[in-house]
Amino acid sequence: MADVKISAEIRKEFGKGAARRLRREDKVPGVIYGHGGDPVHVALPGYDLMMAMKNSNVLITLDIEGRQELVIPKAVQREAIRGFLVHVDLLVVEKGEKVTVEIPVHTEGELAPGSHLLEHVLSTLPVEAEATHIPEEVTVSIQGLAAGDSVLAKDIPLPKGSSLAVDGETVVLNILSAQAEEPTAGEAEGELTAE
DSSP states (O other), X not given: OOEEEEEEEEOOOOSHHHHHHHHHTTEEEEEEEOTTOOXXXXXXXXXXXXXXXXXXXXXXXXXXXXXXXXXXXXXXEEOTTTOOEEEEEEEEOOTTOEEEEEEEEEEESOOOSSSEEXXXXXXXXXXXXXXXXXXXXXXXXXXXXXTTOEEEGGGSOOOTTOEESSOTTOEEEEEEEOOOOOOOHHHHHHHHHHO
């Protein structure tokens, strides 16, 4: 899991106009929540935050005008077309504290011979883990699975210290049989006249 250090400034201006001015300065408005404290409005450097967000469930040590705060991203808003960061909600965490996060599910191996399709019912798996030891991903073997097989949440090996935050019977992956398309009426007639 990545641990990144970023400097932040306390925001004193609010609203759309203030947020636009921050973005023009390549800063991202954000709010820090957690542990019963009042929300803290901050401005974060856009490039540093964007690079940190390339890691899923990144642990960020914020330097807020000399005070250190350990946070994880809880909600991230991006601009729809260009994808730049518009706003971020950060959750305060402490070492040893358990948090619920979603980690990406990756597959490895080959399906059984035949025409089969792999359906990701869940592309991320909700797990509970210590804030400073959040797994980056889980890998599931699909080796030899055939149509009709499923992988349940309880079947996925989790890293040490992590536990499922979803019912174990939840389907994560399904193996489907590929169906041949029905010939259209024109195609069927063409085949008959060609004989």
